[in-house]
Amino acid sequence: MIFTVVLVLIFVLAVVGIFAYQKIYNPGRLCKTCYRVVPDKIPSCPYCDTEIEW
Numbered sequence: 001m002i003f004t005v006v007l008v009l010i011f012v013l014a015v016v017g018i019f020a021y022q023k024i025y026n027p028g029r030l031c032k033t034c035y036r037v038v039p040d041k042i043p044s045c046p047y048c049d050t051e052i053e054w
């Protein structure tokens with residue numbers, strides 16, 4: 001019984017952890033030049049055309 005509870009707890013923590021990770025990294029990145037949020041995985045900033053290093 002305790003084993004099951006611990007297992008569920010670990011699972012919930014993993015899901016929350018993944019969710020928090022995506023919450024932090026999914027909205028995009030900040031452009032280093034104009035400090036606007038730009039979509040993830042794009043080669044250059046759409047606002048100021050600066051190349052973005054990942």
Ligand SMILES: [Zn+2]
Nearest residue numbers: 031034045048
């Ligand atoms: Zn920019």
